[in-house]
Amino acid sequence: MSSFRQWLEDLVYYFAYFPLVIQIAIIVSVLAVAGTVLAYIYMIIYRWQKEKQAQKEIPLREKGDELLLEHIIYKSLGGADTPVALPLEAFSVLPLQKPWAARVFISQLIAYRDNFTGDIPLLLRQLYLELGLHRAAAAALKSGRRKQVINALVELSGMGVLLEKDHVLTLTQSSDQHIREMARCYVVQCSPDAPFEFFSHVQEPLLLWEQFELFRIISLRKDIPMPSFARWIDPQFHPSVITLCLKLAAYFQQPEAIPAMIRMLHTEDEQLRAVTINNLGKLMALEAEPILVEMYPQQPDSCKLEILKALGRIGSGNFIGFLQQQLEHTEDFLLMKHAAHSIVAHKALASGLITQLQHSLTGTRQQVLQHSLNPLIKY
Amino acid sequence: MYSILLVEDDEFVCKAIEIILRKQDYIISIAKNGQDAMQYLRQSKFDLVITDLMLPYANGMELVSKMRNELHLDVPILVLSAITHEKTITEGFDLGVDDYLKKPFNPSELASRVKRLIQQKEKNTI
Numbered sequence: 306m307s308s309f310r311q312w313l314e315d316l317v318y319y320f321a322y323f324p325l326v327i328q329i330a331i332i333v334s335v336l337a338v339a340g341t342v343l344a345y346i347y348m349i350i351y352r353w354q355k356e357k358q359a360q361k362e363i364p365l366r367e368k369g370d371e372l373l374l375e376h377i378i379y380k381s382l383g384g385a386d387t388p389v390a391l392p393l394e395a396f397s398v399l400p401l402q403k404p405w406a407a408r409v410f411i412s413q414l415i416a417y418r419d420n421f422t423g424d425i426p427l428l429l430r431q432l433y434l435e436l437g438l439h440r441a442a443a444a445a446l447k448s449g450r451r452k453q454v455i456n457a458l459v460e461l462s463g464m465g466v467l468l469e470k471d472h473v474l475t476l477t478q479s480s481d482q483h484i485r486e487m488a489r490c491y492v493v494q495c496s497p498d499a500p501f502e503f504f505s506h507v508q509e510p511l512l513l514w515e516q517f518e519l520f521r522i523i524s525l526r527k528d529i530p531m532p533s534f535a536r537w538i539d540p541q542f543h544p545s546v547i548t549l550c551l552k553l554a555a556y557f558q559q560p561e562a563i564p565a566m567i568r569m570l571h572t573e574d575e576q577l578r579a580v581t582i583n584n585l586g587k588l589m590a591l592e593a594e595p596i597l598v599e600m601y602p603q604q605p606d607s608c609k610l611e612i613l614k615a616l617g618r619i620g621s622g623n624f625i626g627f628l629q630q631q632l633e634h635t636e637d638f639l640l641m642k643h644a645a646h647s648i649v650a651h652k653a654l655a656s657g658l659i660t661q662l663q664h665s666l667t668g669t670r671q672q673v674l675q676h677s678l679n680p681l682i683k684y
Numbered sequence: 685m686y687s688i689l690l691v692e693d694d695e696f697v698c699k700a701i702e703i704i705l706r707k708q709d710y711i712i713s714i715a716k717n718g719q720d721a722m723q724y725l726r727q728s729k730f731d732l733v734i735t736d737l738m739l740p741y742a743n744g745m746e747l748v749s750k751m752r753n754e755l756h757l758d759v760p761i762l763v764l765s766a767i768t769h770e771k772t773i774t775e776g777f778d779l780g781v782d783d784y785l786k787k788p789f790n791p792s793e794l795a796s797r798v799k800r801l802i803q804q805k806e807k808n809t810i
Binding site: 370425 | 696697701703707708715754787788789790791792793795
């Protein structure tokens with residue numbers, strides 16, 4: 306011990322006489338070793354704590370599983386006409402007054418809701434409310450603490466419970482991106498009467514992945530009638546909301562949205578115009594065909610491409626000559642490909658034309674047509 | 685007492701199905717992957733096989749194919765999977781799947797389908 310101390314004292318004494326480069330090297334090495342040691346210590350403590358917590362949770366999880374399977378899942382096997390009474394007293398054996406126990410049990414409720422259909426998700430939701438487990442989340446929503454608010458939104462979404470509606474609507478306009486996104490998904494997923502109300506007030510854009518998530522949630526909602534999304538296909542709303550509503554109108558096949566979509570064709574936003582054209586095609590909007598053909602020459606390539614695709618999807622046969630002209634004369638490969646594909650999409654209406662084109666076309670154009678005729682190739 | 689082989693790697697789903705079907709007086713054996721399932725099938729006879737499609741080592745489709753073409757088993761097969769792709773489902777039926785139930789599932793529906801498949805097998809045996 307004393308020799309180590311002596312060595313340290315010598316090191317400190319001689320350190321001042323070392324060349325600068327050596328001094329820097331020693332400092333960097335000491336910092337690196339100390340940092341690595343600290344990181345490992347932190348990881349070991351973190352894992353130990355997690356393991357300890359997991360061990361502590363095991364009996365609770367087992368008891369929770371046992372109660373849920375016994376009182377909810379198994380009883381629901383009794384038949385659709387047999388109402389399942391919620392035996393709240395049976396769940397009183399769980400120490401749900403402890404926050405960590407409540408958190409574990411709620412995670413189990415969410416897992417059960419995710420894995421079972423039928424009456425079970427509703428029963429679990431009812432159990433969650435009757436055991437008063439929602440109170441902590443309701444308080445957390447108003448806590449103003451970012452992590453707590455997000456966790457509360459995740460929990461309430463998982464349980465399908467809408468609380469503090471007005472406050473949550475303000476959260477959909479929050480300056481914090483994560484809170485805003487979670488709140489929007491939460492409202493769309495859980496609001497029983499006005500899940501799309503916030504669309505009218507969106508100031509910050511719905512990001513692409515957010516649109517994807519909202520689309521997924523909306524497409525899974527079977528408990529409410531879908532409103533006409535044409536309401537939001539209007540330049541006064543945020544372009545990202547219009548984009549989402551265009552896709553939704555096409556997905557839910559709402560032909561009443563076609564006039565609003567046609568009006569959107571005059572937008573200066575090229576990307577939005579392309580999405581509009583795409584969805585007019587998906588709605589098979591026959592009345593849009595002449596407008597699309599007329600606007601074609603002035604459009605950028607992205608919109609031209611969508612017009613060709615839309616004409617193929619609508620497939621009325623009224624503008625098959627236009628598609629033929631594009632296939633025969635365009636120099637752009639993508640436009641050529643989509644013109645050919647759209648001709649083929651006309652099926653029986655185009656059979657005569659296809660035979661004729663197979664003979665008249667040469668080189669790349671003929672290859673593109675042959676490629677489009679192959680039903681195994683999708684693009 | 686009828687015996688059922690459950691091929692499922694998700695512990696939660698395994699446990700839930702096991703309890704649901706045990707309560708209905710079925711004997712349940714559990715395999716966590718396609719390889720284990722093949723071993724079970726070589727060693728014992730089952731009245732029904734319930735399998736997921738996404739399994740480690742050998743997936744559900746491979747298992748169904750091996751059961752029908754390699755082991756030549758005529759045991760009814762119920763696929764329980766989150767895959768809803770039409771083509772995959774059709775492919776499964778072509779390979780010899782008898783019934784298909786989508787995850788998440790309704791336990792009552794599972795119990796009814798299991799009962800029906802076993803009754804059908806009984807009828808065919810007679």
